[in-house]
Amino acid sequence: MRRSFLVIGILFVFSLSSTALAETAKPNHGKHAEDPSKPSIKAGTSQTSNQQSEEAKELEKLKPEEYRLLVLGTQIYLGRFGYGVGPFTGELDQQTQKALREYQKNVGIAETGTINKETLKHLTDDNNTLDQILPFIPKFNFKDEHWPETVSAHGTWAVENLPVAEALQTSQISCHRKWNLCAVSTAKLSPGYTPTLLSYTNIYEVETWNDTDIITKPSKTGTCVSTILQIRKEENSVTRLTxxxxxxxxxxxxxxxxxxxxxxxDGSQIYLALKQQKTQDSQRILRVKHSTGKSENSQNP
Incomplete structure (x- = not known):
């Protein structure tokens, strides 16, 4: 379990500058029990769940510099979200505990005012949402001027009503009657702390090519996955069944x-839908101070 805390703690490293890390990683040669910023498990353990007790014990096992980095990352996230934390000290002081309780209340988890895995997960998920990259996605394009010989299309794969499937991607489709094949080349932005641009191509053998439709044979697009393409001339549409x-x-x-x-x-419509969703998520995450001087979640005027 200690490893789990350390793994989550390492996630904060990617949010910190090398300067901040150098300052906060200075070793504390005092005993763990003498660190006033660390939670004590000597009192009140009978009132906590087994999981909370175990997490507190594991936090006690962290080295002072590891725990300080964990608290520092928490403070940076809370500060970014508008919970009035700062300067960032790496100590779980009253200001940080109060901000933690407010954050925990807003996300609907136990208001402990302490650091635990559930809180860390919400913090990192919310931070990732704010950092989400939304590149503009090209518009839909369909070319059938030479339908008897070649057909091409460009767009983004989506499920019904534009809830997006494989959202951050764009695909180019080219079908050639001469070779009886359709090629689908895709560029996809893989999410993560360092987003990666991936590209791949799938080849489909054509089963039917008539005056109105092109239908491919099932093609293996994964270990347990097969896909069929259908291109309809009159509707200017491309569908796939996975x-x-x-x-x-x-x-x-x-x-x-x-x-x-x-x-x-149409990728441009998907981009607008994603942008709107990110705006709503950001309003949920961020707290702002209104003219009344009261700080609250930005979606509550």
């Missing part, structure tokens, strides 16, 4: 069999 397939044994034995229909959509 099927997750279950087997009696092997790696697909635990897969839930299901079909997911998607459509190549």
């Amino acid at each position: 099927s997750f397939e279950r087997s009696n044994d092997g790696p697909c034995a635990t897969v839930t069999a299901r079909d997911i229909p998607m459509q190549l959509a």
Whole structure:
């Protein structure tokens, strides 16, 4: 469990500058029990759950510099969210405990005023939401001027009503009658602390190509996944049906069999939907001070 705390603590490192790390990583040669900023587990443990007690014990095992970095990261996140924390000291003082209780109340978890894994998870998730990259996604484009020989389209795969599937991606589709193949080339932004741009291509063999439709044969697009494309000339549309397939044994034995229909959509509309969602999430996370002087979540005027 100590490793779990350290892993979560390491997440804060990516939010800190090297200067801040150098200042906060100075070793404290005093005993852990003598550090007034660390929570004590000697009193009131009978009133806590087993999990809370275990987490408190594990926090006691952290080295002073590890715990200080954990508190410092918490203060930086709370300060960023508008909870009035600062300067950042790396000590769990009354100001920080009060901010923690307010934050815990707003996200709907136990108002302990202390650091625990549940609180750390909410803090890091909210910070990741604010840091989310939203690149502009290209518009939908459909070219069928040479339908008997070639067809191409460009867009973003989405499920019905634009709840986005594989949102931060754009795909180019090219079908060639001469080779009886359709190629789908995709550029996708993989999320993370360091977002990575990935690219890949899937090849589909054409089963039907007539005056109105192009339909491909099922193509393996994953270990337990197959996909069919359908291109409709009159509707200027491209759809795909992705099927997750279950087997009696092997790696697909635990897969839930299901079909997911998607459509190549206008990326600019998806971008606007994502931007609106991020705005709503940011309003939920950030606290602002209004003209009355009262600080509260920004969605509550």
